[in-house]
Amino acid sequence: MTTADIIQAHAGSIADAPLSVAGKTLASRLILGTGKYDTNELMRDSLAASGSDCVTVAVRREKLYDRQGKNLLDFIDLKKYTLLPNTAGCFNAMDAVRVARLGREILRSLENPGADWVKLEVLGDTKTLLPDPIATLEACKRLVDDGFQVLCYTSDCPIMAVRLKDAGAASVMPAGSPIGSGQGILNPNNLKIILEYLKSDDPGYPVIVDAGVGTASDVAQAFELGADGVLLNTAIAHARNPVGMATAVRHAAIAGRLAFLSGRIPKRLYATASSPEEGLITSRPW
Amino acid sequence: MSTVTIEFNGNEEEVDEAMTILDLLERSGVEPRYCAVEVNLEIVPRSHYASQCVKEGDRIEVVTLVGGG
Numbered sequence: 001m002t003t004a005d006i007i008q009a010h011a012g013s014i015a016d017a018p019l020s021v022a023g024k025t026l027a028s029r030l031i032l033g034t035g036k037y038d039t040n041e042l043m044r045d046s047l048a049a050s051g052s053d054c055v056t057v058a059v060r061r062e063k064l065y066d067r068q069g070k071n072l073l074d075f076i077d078l079k080k081y082t083l084l085p086n087t088a089g090c091f092n093a094m095d096a097v098r099v100a101r102l103g104r105e106i107l108r109s110l111e112n113p114g115a116d117w118v119k120l121e122v123l124g125d126t127k128t129l130l131p132d133p134i135a136t137l138e139a140c141k142r143l144v145d146d147g148f149q150v151l152c153y154t155s156d157c158p159i160m161a162v163r164l165k166d167a168g169a170a171s172v173m174p175a176g177s178p179i180g181s182g183q184g185i186l187n188p189n190n191l192k193i194i195l196e197y198l199k200s201d202d203p204g205y206p207v208i209v210d211a212g213v214g215t216a217s218d219v220a221q222a223f224e225l226g227a228d229g230v231l232l233n234t235a236i237a238h239a240r241n242p243v244g245m246a247t248a249v250r251h252a253a254i255a256g257r258l259a260f261l262s263g264r265i266p267k268r269l270y271a272t273a274s275s276p277e278e279g280l281i282t283s284r285p286w
Numbered sequence: 287m288s289t290v291t292i293e294f295n296g297n298e299e300e301v302d303e304a305m306t307i308l309d310l311l312e313r314s315g316v317e318p319r320y321c322a323v324e325v326n327l328e329i330v331p332r333s334h335y336a337s338q339c340v341k342e343g344d345r346i347e348v349v350t351l352v353g354g355g
Contacts, residue, residue: 033355058354061347062294071320072353088354098327102349105322105329179355207313211355233355255309 014172014261019229021206022117022149022170024082028052028170029223030253031084031208033233037242040075047081047238049246051253054082056119056231058089059103071112074223083107084151087121091132093139096122100143117149119231121212133160137167153188153210156190162197165205172198173210175221180234182214185221188199198213207224216245223256224264290342297317301304316328321350 001009019026030052037043047055057074076083085103090096100118107115111286122139124132131154143150147168155173156161164172174194177183185191200207208223208229215235222230230253239245290303294310301310307330311318323330324347330338340346 034353035355037353039351056355057351058348060352062314062321062350072315073320083351085351086354098324099320101329102322102347103322103351105332105350106320109319109322109332166327180303286292 008208016261018258020204021208021229023149024054024117024126025055026046026082028054028250028253029229029256030219030249031056031229032236032246033231034072034076035233035280036237037103038261040070040072042242043237044075046242049078049243049250050236050252053080054084054097054114055190056084056086057100057103058086059106069258070144078110078112083112084117085114085121086119087139090122090139091124093122093135093136093142096120096135096139097142097146101146104148116147116221117151118143118262119153120169121153130175131155132208133157136160137163140167140169141166150206151208156187158190158197160195161207165198169218171208171228173208175211176209176218177212179211181212182235183212184214184218185209185212188221189226191222191225191227199226213249219249220252220256220259223253224259226260257263290340290344292340292342292344292346294346296349301329303339303342305340306336306338307338308341310346311335314348316348321348323348333345 015158019029019120025051028051030038030050031054032047032050032052033056034043055150090099104115120139122132122135136154137201140150140152152164152169153169154164160259161172161174176185195207198207206228208231209227210231211234213219213235219230235244236245287301288323291298291300307323325344
């Protein structure tokens with residue numbers, strides 16, 4: 001038997017369904033941001049290396065006078081990628097709703113399936129970029145009422161996560177640590193509680209770790225804890241070699257998810273020997 | 287022909303009063319497919335671009351998609 005045959009023979013017990021969120025099925029569990037790359041070509045190649053099929057984009061004023069002729073969309077294959085427009089840069093619910101609607105309008109003309117969803121982010125402060133929980137909840141309710149599928153950026157607070165799910169968010173997306181900070185998952189216990197609370201009666205409810213990833217092992221950890229997806233941008237865009245990091249992250253996502261499905265052993269205070277206790281030819285000093 | 291003053295993506299401009307949204311986009315070299323247009327906080331349906339003229343005091347925003355996380 002080849003290695004592939006052996007893995008195939010055991011595949012049944014760890015079979016995985018693809019990530020399903022807001023009625024869309026994604027081939028990859030990674031959602032990539034498209035910001036901060038040195039060049040559009042580097043972004044395009046990094047997206048490809050990650051294996052992702054869903055990317056976030058921001059809505060901004062068209063540069064009317066210093067246009068360079070090329071649009072971001074000239075570098076994103078709209079047949080391959082589902083666009084997830086965000087409300088980044090909004091600090092109140094009204095602006096977030098306004099930006100979400102403008103994003104929807106653009107995606108409708110592009111006939112991209114991402115037109116009916118939005119990554120909601122309502123920030124409270126420019127230094128931490130932490131979400132404003134009250135404005136986020138208000139915007140979430142208004143966007144759900146307006147027919148949006150809301151993927152909601154939030155802190156790692158379990159109570160807020162429950163409130164957002166109750167408000168109709170299609171996915172709750174807790175931050176591992178502040179946006180772009182690269183600190184990884186600072187409070188894995190909160191993430192565990194969020195996963196438990198949101199999935200207890202609804203195991204398919206998607207929880208996506210959004211923000212804070214610094215390197216591939218952070219992605220693996222998020223999946224090992226049971227997250228359904230990871231959204232990241234800076235960790236790849238600002239790596240010394242973005243395409244290399246995108247490749248590492250792709251493998252980390254596969255490794256972390258497979259480890260979660262396979263079931264990690266419990267942590268113990270003391271050792272348990274891996275070799276038999278019986279049949280020893282040696283004597284012990286005590 | 288008389289002109290009107292509008293605010294276009296934050297800049298005050300004087301334009302021909304017969305100018306339509308589509309004229310404004312074409313003059314700016316903007317690809318209409320890649321953008322959305324808001325006048326006084328209301329999104330302009332794409333089907334109105336060729337018929338809707340700018341009015342005195344209109345606050346017009348033309349947005350597109352850019353890289354973001």
